[in-house]
Amino acid sequence: MSLSRTVQRTVLTTALLSVSVLAVPSTALAVPSAVQAVPSAAKAAPLPPACQEALLETFDKFPVVDFTVPDKVKNTMLGEVLGLSEADQAAFTEVACAAWNTWATENGKAVATDLDTRYRNAAGPVCNKFAKSSIATIKKYAPNVPAATRELEALAKKVWRNSMEKLATEATNADCRAAYNGVKAGW
Secondary structure, eight states, rough: OOHHHHHHHHHHHHHHHHHOOOOOOOGGOOHHHHHOOOOGGGOOOOOOOOHHHHHHHHHHHHHOSOOOOOHHHHHHHHHHEEEOHHHHHHTTTHHHHHHHHHHHHHHHHHHHHHHHHHHHHSSSSSSHHHEEEEEEEHHHHHHSSSSGGHHHHHHHHHHHHHOOOHHHHHHSSSHHHHHHHHHHHHH
């Protein structure tokens, strides 16, 4: 199946959010049915080769065991990514993705270990464990991500902020609302 450019970038941005240290388990690569329904008119040129590599291999580079991204978070972030403008999508360059691929290969295991440890040590519920472990790991590793990925990082911050604001607003659980509000400022 050939994914549209928008859907490819959606999945890649989700992966690059992982790069921003939101390591999503490989099971998150399943394309939701709502995304599969993107009209064929949205199809465009493929991503640069390094971005295609990032799309296909990023999840393997962050081998988390316990860290979990709640479905509501995945769906909210996916919605934010699908809404990215063409100008935002311009951040997906060969240089940026190649720099990301190298960094993820060199640091992925350490990032995954950090995420797992923080996730196990955070208090429940899952939304709080996700929020606290994600932001702490992001803050730890983001300064070390190559400068060539800064436009991707800026995009990840935008998606993160908008997603956390939506999640906090829509949360019916007070603990989740507090967790998302507590991390919405980002890193």
